[in-house]
Amino acid sequence: MPPATLAPWRLTVMAAATGVIVANLYYVQPLLHQIRTDFGVSAAAAAALVTLTQAGYALGLVLLVPLGDLLTRRPLLVYIFLAAAAVMAAAALVHRFALMAALAFVIGLVSVGAQTIVPLAADLAAPTQRGRTIARVMTGLLVGVLLSRTFAGLVAQGAGWRAVYALAAGALVVTAAALALTLPAEDRRPRVRYRDLLAGTAALVGLAALRRRALYGAVVFGAFSVAWTTLSFHLAAAPFHYSNAQIGLFGLFGVAGVTAANLAGRTADRHGTHWSSLTAASLVAGAFIVLALGGATLAGLAVGLVLLDAGMQGMQITNQSIIYALRPEARSRVNSVYMTFSFLGAAAGSLLAGQLYDRVGWTGDCWVGAGLGAVLVVPTLLEARAHRQRVRVS
DSSP: OOOOGGOOHHHHHHHHHHHHHHGTTTGGGGGOOOOOOOOTTTHHHHHHHHHHHHHHHHHHHHHHHGGTTTTOOHHHHHHHHHHHHHHHHHHOOOOHEEEEEEEHHHHHHHHHOOOOOOOOHHHSSSSHHHHHHHHHHHHHHHHHHHHHHHHHHHHHHHHHHHHHHHHHHHHHHHHHHHHHSEEEEEEEEOOOOHHHHHHHHHHHGGGGHHHHHHHHHHHHHHHHHHHHHHHHHHHSSSTTTOOHHHHGGGGGGGHHHHHHHHHHHHHHHHHHHHHHHHHHHHHHHHHHHHHHTTTSHHHHHHOOOOOOOOHHHHHHHHHHHHHHTTOOOHHOOOOHHEEEEEEEEHHHHHHHHHHHHHHHHHHHHHHHHHHHHHHHHHHHHHHHHHHHHHHHOO
8 A cells, every 4th residue: 555545634543543442451550449449359459450451452462463464454443443342331330350350351352453553554654754653653552541541540530430431432432433434445455364364473473673672572561560550559558648530640741751752753764773772771770760769759750750651662662663664564463473572571560560569569669660671771782882883893
């Protein structure tokens, strides 16, 4: 499909759609303490809802996202959004924690629409604009992540956490209609058996660059989850004692991630990726040091969360700028591999954080996050130094 089909207005609709559906993964985070009280479960059990959602998302990345290389994506996306709407509506009605836990997994499974939209945008973009185009779509995704927490906190404060899920279901239905009306038609794809499609996806793990960037994604998403999974518990306890609405407002500190996404996209197009990777990794490690040392103050939390979101999104855009150039004919499957690793890392991070919080508290979790950040700094520093040496030799 020629790049000319990606008009600015269409890109805006796609960006907004990514934000609407990715928000499903994050509504629960500022609500955990309220859900914990409503169902009468422990902090670890409530935090498991985040882990289950991320694990479901990882499975959806494996089973559903590769379909973007097999089926035309306009109807595929409409069906995904409608399925997500149905599950979110069901979550608003349950009154047993076991059912809520099961639905949390299914919510993740059917919320993979954003990871079908991003490679579609990469396909439609001119090669010289691909990094910026991905960054535009990712800006929509980041706004969804950013506003999801704030929206959830404000709505739950006035109408309870169930209203958050009900309103989200309505937004997904409206977005499905918008995609049906605005996405471009595509040529029918060559017929491939589904099992062969999945086998081809697994084979892509053999690409060294994809494997390396997928591991970076797993670590950075894991670190990100360590902070955000237990933040609501930390803010609801002493010395803060914040309400749902106040906890939700902390999502606004992620605005730095929007700026970082666009900056990383321009940097990837103009200057390459080695130094942007190192910068992003350093921001993640530094963020957790700030959160560990200053986590008892509003200023310390604000600075730490800004640095964390900037580092995470900078690494994400850099990674995607690299991987989408590896196999242009298989971008959905490449994205499936990358995001599966990323969300397995996120699930592991949220599980670890939830289990540790009752034992070591917020500060202990932050030092775990700092360790994950350090794991990222070492290989990205070695890559940047190797690149500089190659430039000198040439």
